[in-house]
Amino acid sequence: MPSSSGTTAAPATGLPPQLRIETVQTNREVEALVRSLKPFDSQFAVDDSLTWARRACGNRPYGATQPAWVKQDFNQDGKLDLLVFGRWHRPVTLGLINAGQAPPQITFLTRTSTARCSETRLVMLGRQPVLLHREQQPDTTGERSQNSWLPPDTLVYRFGAFVNYNPAPRDYRITRLHYETTGCFGTCPAYQLALDVTSRKADFTGLRFTRREGQAQATLPPKTINDITQLLNYANFPALRDSYDVPWTDDQTATLTITYANGSVKRIRDYGLQGTPELSRVYKMLEEIRVSEGW
Structure with missing residues (x-):
C-alpha cells in the first residue's frame, strides 16, 4: 500500500461526468470516485462524521469539526481539488488534485502504514490553502503515548506534491x-x-x-x-x-x-x-x- 508522501498515477482513461471532483456532492459519490482510481477498490470508504479518525485518535483529531471531504483549489490553478478522510484497510487521508478530463492525481497524506492516528486540518493563509497534518506512531509496546507523535507538517501543494510550507526559500546555489x-x-x-x-x-x-x-x-x-x-x-x-x-x-x-x-x-x-x-x-x-x- 503506498505511503502518503508519494503520489499515485491514475489510469489514462477519462472519468464519467458524475465521477469528477466538480460534480460529486455526497459521501457515496466521493466514495465512488476514489474507488474508480488505482490502487483503490471497493474496500475504500469515506469516514462519515470522522468516526474512524476519532476512534483512532482518542476523539482529538484536528479535523473533528470539519466534514469527511472538502473541496479546495490546493494548487491554485482555478480547478477544485479534493481532500478526503477515509478508510482503506486503515484510516487514510487523501489529496486528489484535479486533472480536468483525466483522472485526478492521488497523494497519500498519511505518511506511513504504521500510523496509529492521522490528523489533518484545512486552514487558509491569505488565499493559500494550507493543511496542518500530524501522525502518531505506536511505541515499542504498541500503545499510544505523547512521545510517539511525529513532527507536524504544514503542507502546501507545490512541485507536484504536498510539501512543507516555506515562506522565504533561499537559493543555496x-x-x-x-x-x-x-x-x-x-x-x-x-x-x-x-x-x-x-x-x-x-x-x-x-x-x-x-x-x-x-x-x-x-x-x-x-x-x-x-x-x-x-x-x-x-x-x-x-x-x-x-x-x-x-x-x-x-x-x-x-x-x-x-x-x-x-x-x-x-x-x-x-x-x-x-x-x-x-x-x-x-x-x-x-x-x-x-x-x-x-x-
Whole structure:
C-alpha cells in the first residue's frame, strides 16, 4: 500500500461526468470516485462524521469539526481539488488534485502504514490553502503515548506534491547532486545517479533490479534540473536532519548528497524514503529520471 508522501498515477482513461471532483456532492459519490482510481477498490470508504479518525485518535483529531471531504483549489490553478478522510484497510487521508478530463492525481497524506492516528486540518493563509497534518506512531509496546507523535507538517501543494510550507526559500546555489539507493526485501531498484547542475549531465550506475545494469549517461532538460534544485532549496535541505528511519525492517535506504558552490556538502541517509514530504518528492523526481531514460 503506498505511503502518503508519494503520489499515485491514475489510469489514462477519462472519468464519467458524475465521477469528477466538480460534480460529486455526497459521501457515496466521493466514495465512488476514489474507488474508480488505482490502487483503490471497493474496500475504500469515506469516514462519515470522522468516526474512524476519532476512534483512532482518542476523539482529538484536528479535523473533528470539519466534514469527511472538502473541496479546495490546493494548487491554485482555478480547478477544485479534493481532500478526503477515509478508510482503506486503515484510516487514510487523501489529496486528489484535479486533472480536468483525466483522472485526478492521488497523494497519500498519511505518511506511513504504521500510523496509529492521522490528523489533518484545512486552514487558509491569505488565499493559500494550507493543511496542518500530524501522525502518531505506536511505541515499542504498541500503545499510544505523547512521545510517539511525529513532527507536524504544514503542507502546501507545490512541485507536484504536498510539501512543507516555506515562506522565504533561499537559493543555496547547488552545483552537484548524488543519489544512491539500496535494495530491500524484494525487488527495489539499487542504483547511483549523479547530476551536474551546470552541464545538466546525468551519470547513472545500475546495480540491481534496474532496467539497465552498469553505467549510462544523458543530458537532462533544463526544467528537470531546475525543478529538482528549486524543490531542494524550498525544502531548506541544509537544515534537515542527517538521518531518517521508518519503524519497520527490510525496506530500502536512500542516500542523497548535495554539493554547494561554496564547497560545503550535505548528506542525508533516509531508511524507508519517508524522511519528510519534500525528500519523498525529490526521490520520486530522481526515480522518474531513471524510468524516463530507460535505466
